[in-house]
Amino acid sequence: xxxxxxxxxxxxxxxxxxxxxxxxxxxxxxxxxxxxxxxxxxxxxxxxxxxxxxxxxxxxxxxxxxxxxxxxxxxxxxxxxxxxxxxxxxxxxxxxxxxxxxxxxxxxxxxxxxxxxxxxxxxxxxxxxxxxxxxxxxxxxxxxxxxxxxxxxxxxxxxxxxxxxxxxxxxxxxxxxxxxxxxxxxxxxxxxxxxxxxxxxxxxxxxxxxxxxxxxxxxxxxxxxxxxxxxxxxxxxxxxxxxxxxxxxxxxxxxxxxxxxxxxxxxxxxxxxxxxxxxxxxxxxxxxxxxxxxxxxxxxxxxxxxxxxxxxxxxxxxxxxxxxxxxxxxxxxxx
Amino acid sequence: xxxxxxxxxxxxxxxxxxxxxxxxxxxxxxxxxxxxxxxxxxxxxxxxxxxxxxxxxxxxxxxxxxxxxxxxxxxxxxxxxxxxxxxxxxxxxxxxxxxxxxxxxxxxxxxxxxxxxxxxxxxxxxxxxxxxxxxxxxxxxxxxxxxxxxxxxxxxxxxxxxxxxxxxxxxxxxxxxxxxxxxxxxxxxxxxxxxxxxxxxxxxxxxxxxxxxxxxxxxxxxxxxxxxxxxxxxxxxxxxxxxxxxxxxxxxxxxxxxxxxxxxxxxxxxxxxxxxxxxxxxxxxxxxxxxxxxxxxxxxxxxxxxxxxxxxxxxxxxxxxxxxxxxxxxxxxxx
DNA sequence: TTGTAGGCGTTATCAT
DNA sequence: ATGATAACGCCTACAA
Numbered sequence: 234x235x236x237x238x239x240x241x242x243x244x245x246x247x248x249x250x251x252x253x254x255x256x257x258x259x260x261x262x263x264x265x266x267x268x269x270x271x272x273x274x275x276x277x278x279x280x281x282x283x284x285x286x287x288x289x290x291x292x293x294x295x296x297x298x299x300x301x302x303x304x305x306x307x308x309x310x311x312x313x314x315x316x317x318x319x320x321x322x323x324x325x326x327x328x329x330x331x332x333x334x335x336x337x338x339x340x341x342x343x344x345x346x347x348x349x350x351x352x353x354x355x356x357x358x359x360x361x362x363x364x365x366x367x368x369x370x371x372x373x374x375x376x377x378x379x380x381x382x383x384x385x386x387x388x389x390x391x392x393x394x395x396x397x398x399x400x401x402x403x404x405x406x407x408x409x410x411x412x413x414x415x416x417x418x419x420x421x422x423x424x425x426x427x428x429x430x431x432x433x434x435x436x437x438x439x440x441x442x443x444x445x446x447x448x449x450x451x452x453x454x455x456x457x458x459x460x461x462x463x464x465x466x467x468x469x470x471x472x473x474x475x476x477x478x479x480x481x482x483x484x485x486x487x488x489x490x491x492x493x494x495x496x497x498x499x500x501x502x503x504x505x506x507x508x509x510x511x512x513x514x515x516x517x518x519x520x521x522x523x524x525x526x527x528x529x530x531x532x533x534x535x536x537x538x539x540x541x542x543x544x545x546x547x548x549x550x551x552x553x554x555x556x557x558x559x560x561x562x563x564x565x566x567x568x
Numbered sequence: 569x570x571x572x573x574x575x576x577x578x579x580x581x582x583x584x585x586x587x588x589x590x591x592x593x594x595x596x597x598x599x600x601x602x603x604x605x606x607x608x609x610x611x612x613x614x615x616x617x618x619x620x621x622x623x624x625x626x627x628x629x630x631x632x633x634x635x636x637x638x639x640x641x642x643x644x645x646x647x648x649x650x651x652x653x654x655x656x657x658x659x660x661x662x663x664x665x666x667x668x669x670x671x672x673x674x675x676x677x678x679x680x681x682x683x684x685x686x687x688x689x690x691x692x693x694x695x696x697x698x699x700x701x702x703x704x705x706x707x708x709x710x711x712x713x714x715x716x717x718x719x720x721x722x723x724x725x726x727x728x729x730x731x732x733x734x735x736x737x738x739x740x741x742x743x744x745x746x747x748x749x750x751x752x753x754x755x756x757x758x759x760x761x762x763x764x765x766x767x768x769x770x771x772x773x774x775x776x777x778x779x780x781x782x783x784x785x786x787x788x789x790x791x792x793x794x795x796x797x798x799x800x801x802x803x804x805x806x807x808x809x810x811x812x813x814x815x816x817x818x819x820x821x822x823x824x825x826x827x828x829x830x831x832x833x834x835x836x837x838x839x840x841x842x843x844x845x846x847x848x849x850x851x852x853x854x855x856x857x858x859x860x861x862x863x864x865x866x867x868x869x870x871x872x873x874x875x876x877x878x879x880x881x882x883x884x885x886x887x888x889x890x891x892x893x894x895x896x897x898x899x900x901x902x903x
Numbered sequence: 904t905t906g907t908a909g910g911c912g913t914t915a916t917c918a919t
Numbered sequence: 920a921t922g923a924t925a926a927c928g929c930c931t932a933c934a935a
Contacts, residue, residue, distance in 0.1 A: 237912055248922040253914065264920060284683040285629065286912035288620040289927045296663070296684070304645040304652075313639050317666050326680060328631070329664040331652050345661060348619040349631070457847070486851050512792070516821050518853035572928055583906045588930060599904060621928035625911050 236278045244274045256282060288350055297539065298346035298354040300330040300339060306455070306483060307511045308528055309357075312380065315532020316355055323540045325352065334359050334421075334454060340366060347373045353539040358382055359424045359455070376542040378535050382425050390542060391552035392535040396426055396508075399524040399557025400433025401440075403506055404478060406522075406559060408441045410567045412476040412504060416449040418463045418488065420480040427455070427480055430508065434478060448472055455480055460487025468495060475503060475568055482507035482514050485521050489564070500566035510560050519563035527555050571613045579609045591617060623685055632874065633681035633689040635665040635674060641790070641818060642846045643863055644692075647715065650867020651690055658875045660687065669694050669756075669789060675701060682708045688874040693717055694759045694790070711877040713870050717760050725877060726887035727870040731761055731843075734859040734892025735768025736775075738841055739813060741857075741894060743776045745902045747811040747839060751784040753798045753823060755815040762790070762815055765843065769813060783807055790815055795822025803830060810838060810903055817842035817849050820856050824899070835901035845895050854898035862890050 238256070242249045247267055254263050255271045274280075288294040299316050301309045313329070320327050328351065330342040339358055343366070346354055356362075356370065357380035370377050378390040407415055417434050420427030431450070438445050449472055453459040460479055464487065467477065479485040485507030492499050499505050499519060507514055510525035534553055542548050573591070577584045582602055589598050590606045609615075623629040634651050636644045648664070655662050663686065665677040674693055678701070681689055691697075691705065692715035705712050713725040742750055752769050755762030766785070773780050784807055788794040795814055799822065802812065814820040820842030827834050834840050834854055842849055842858040849856035869888055877883050 239912075249913085250915090250922055250924095251920085254921090257914085267920085281679060281682050283624075283685065283912050285620055285623040285685050286927090287914075289618075289624050289912080289929090290914045292927070294620065294684075299664075304639070304648050307642060307645075310639040310642075310645055313664065314666060317639075317664060326663050326665075326684070328661055329634075329648065329652060330661075331649060344616060347616050349629075349661070350618065350620050457851075490851065513848055513851060516792075516825065516848060516852050573930095574928075584929080585906060585931085586904085589905090592930085602904085618928050621911090622930075623911095624913090624928080625930045627911070 235283075236280050237283065238280075241271065241274055241278065241280055244278065245271045247271065292350065293352050293543075294350050295325045296349060296351045297325050297327045297536065298330055298342070298349075298351045299327045299357075300332060300342055300346075300354065301357045302332055302334045302359045304329065304331045306481075307513060308481070308509045308526070311511075311528035312357065312532035312535075315529040315534075316536045317532075319533045319536035320540070323536075325536075325540060332358070336360055336366075340369065343369055343373075347375065351375060352543045353377060355380060355535050355539060356382070359420070359426060362425065376539060376546075378539045378542075380531060380535050387552065388550055389552075390538050390550045392531050392538065392555070393552065394526050394531075394555045394557045396429035396557070397433040397436065399508065399526075399559075400430040400478075401437040402557065402559045403508070403522075403524050404434050404437035405441070406561070407476050407478065407504065407506065407565060408437065408443065410476075410504070410565055412568065413443055414446065414449065414474040414476075416467050416472070416474040416477045417451070418460060418467075418477060418479045418484050419450060419452045420455040420484075422452050424455075427452075430480055446472070449474055453484075455484055457483045457487040457490075460484030461491045462487070464488040464491035468497075476505070476565065477503060478506045480508060482509045482511040482521060482523055485523070485564075486513055486517060489517055489521070500564050504565040506565060510558075514560075514562065517564075521564045522562045523560050525558040525560050531555055570618075571615050572618065573615075576606065576609055576613065576615055579613065580606050582606065627685065628687050628878075629685050630660045631684060631686045632660050632662045632871065633665055633677070633684075633686045634662045634692075635667060635677055635689065636692045637667055637669045637694045639664065639666045641816075642848060643816070643844045643861070646846075646863030647692065647867035647870075650864040650869075651871045652867075654868045654871035655875070658871075660871075660875060667693070671695055671701075675704065678704055678708075682710065686710060687878045688712060690715060690870050690874060691717070694755065694761060697760065711874060713874045713877075715866060715870050722887065723885055724887075725873050725885045727866050727873065727890070728887065729861050729866075729890045729892045731764035731892070732768040732771065734843065734861075735765040735813075736772040737892065737894045738843070738857075738859050739769050739772035740776070741896070742811050742813065742839065742841065742900065743772065743778065745839070745900055747903065748778055749781065749784065749809040749811075751802050751807070751809040751812045752786070753795060753802075753812060753814045753819050754785060754787045755790040755819075757787050759790075762787075765815055781807070784809055788819075790819060792818045792822040792825075795819030796826045797822075799823040799826035803832075811840070811900065812838060813841045815843060817844045817846040817856060817858055820858070820899075821848055821852060824852055824856070835899050839900040841900060849895075849897065852899075856899045857897045858895050860893040860895050866890055
């Protein structure tokens with residue numbers, strides 16, 4: 234139905250090859266005249282090249298797969314935008330793969346992306362990347378870059394911040410503010426990112442000679458409603474604490490809401506901190522003290538690395554690290 | 569490099585056709601034995617079908633294009649998630665096309681989606697869809713559904729809410745609360761959605777015998793920072809108003825921030841309203857009174873309609889309408 | 904129940 | 920400077 238390169242060739246009275254040449258700017262070996270004629274006809278007949286056919290022969294599409302846990306968490310749209318903007322610059326498009334924090338969906342998506350012969354994959358899992366997935370990713374010979382994951386391997390492309398360091402900064406700040414009983418609302422136990430940040434919490438405490446109170450640590454999916462629920466648990470347990478540090482900003486918002494709901498004032502009665510520096514931290518009352526992760530930039534960088542790898546295979550697989558930055562706002566008070 | 573259907577056929581000592589048959593569950597005409605043998609080999613060699621090749625011959629991929637203005641506006645991830653979830657259910661994937669509110673990018677993306685032979689397009693523009701775009705969409709014979717747009721045509725697939733009605737409800741509520749000088753922070757002048765809601769504002773006012781004060785109406789991109797800036801303008805102009813109705817929630821948040829920044833209390837001194845019922849309206853202080861749009865459901869429905877159309881062309885192109893619902897919270901007071 | 908062969912729209916190789 | 924032709928991996932009549 235649609236007009237093909239063949240049609241164009243006929244109209245222009247040239248061979249398919251020639252048309253293909255001008256279409257791909259292989260100007261070498263095409264007369265200026267024929268070139269112009271072909272371009273005119275292309276214009277006239279509104280010809281659009283068939284990327285699928287092209288993909289079949291070149292064995293590569295200009296599509297990138299973007300695997301992220303949850304597009305509904307405002308942290309990820311930032312990454313997505315960075316990836317998309319950069320990808321577009323280089324002429325790539327992205328297939329969005331939201332995994333809803335389900336390992337099964339992640340693996341499923343990897344398979345699908347392979348089926349589609351994507352040029353590369355940007356993989357941002359909330360889980361510790363396991364050997365199966367890793368192998369699945371590695372054996373398919375599509376290049377991939379990991380976002381915020383697997384910080385212990387030096388040989389794969391990665392973009393990350395050190396969550397342990399970031400959380401240490403935050404907890405240390407809390408300690409400086411004279412907090413000694415700091416509750417911690419963590420992400421899921423099997424989350425790589427969550428484990429890292431939790432480690433930062435422990436380390437910071439130990440470093441300051443403060444004992445870690447296990448009963449002050451709660452685990453759950455990194456959502457607002459879970460922040461709410463886990464704060465409720467904390468409150469119910471009658472445990473004593475003057476601050477709640479949360480795995481991410483969304484959970485912190487949930488904590489804030491539960492606290493307010495109980496008539497507990499933040500930061501007067503209890504201090505609260507988040508992580509990610511998502512914009513919602515700036516619109517709550519009080520504004521939430523948090524740690525910045527340059528999500529947009531990380532997205533850009535991930536895409537850039539990936540594309541560079543795609544187009545020039547000899548690029549080395551070196552990770553890129555971003556510094557987490559403490560953002561002091563209004564949700565912590567000195568006691 | 570990768571294992572193909574041909575390889576499988578060889579290993580199994582059958583023809584390509586037979587393999588293809590079992591792969592596509594055309595169980596008719598394949599012996600249970602060969603079937604099993606083939607499946608085993610497929611498993612063993614970790615065969616993944618090449619969707620690109622398949623797409624070339626069937627002239628259709630299982631990819632949907634999702635065109636949205638800005639994934640960073642929390643309203644759109646809801647839609648995206650609805651679309652993605654539903655698409656996945658039916659075995660489709662989506663290419664994310666963020667247009668950043670640029671008409672040029674919209675058109676560009678439509679071309680790209682055509683190139684990729686997507687099975688269908690979900691188009692959510694902030695602009696009034698113009699004849700060019702419309703034609704571009706219509707002539708390519710890929711089915712498409714419009715989200716929140718072009719409410720005046722009955723013959724194209726669409727999912728929408730009536731922004732005019734929604735805003736009327738909201739403004740009427742403001743009037744009931746005894747507000748007479750209601751400023752309005754609108755989206756861009758050339759935005760279809762913005763025009764509709766603005767019309768609702770005007771209608772509601774007229775309906776209640778209140779004169780529309782043009783100097784109380786400001787226009788701009790629908791972002792938080794613009795809500796902030798336009799509120800600043802409003803304040804600077806010394807115009808008199810007791811309420812600010814905003815085109816969307818993000819702008820309302822911006823207004824809230826500017827107002828607070830100036831020491832103006834909401835809703836004590838000035839009332840503020842949003843639109844969309846994005847979750848941020850529930851975490852500000854005060855919580856923002858707004859109008860609900862069932863974004864997730866709309867996304868689901870859009871995808872469902874589209875896929876139904878793709879798989880069964882005779883489906884009629886009837887629009888689906890969702891009701892906007894007033895959500896009364898804390899940012900409006902009776903004066 | 905199974906196989907043969909042609910073709911989808913492009914690129915790439917090798918001629919001319 | 921240009922063209923003919925063989926892939927690419929798969930589906931789909933049509934045969935057997």
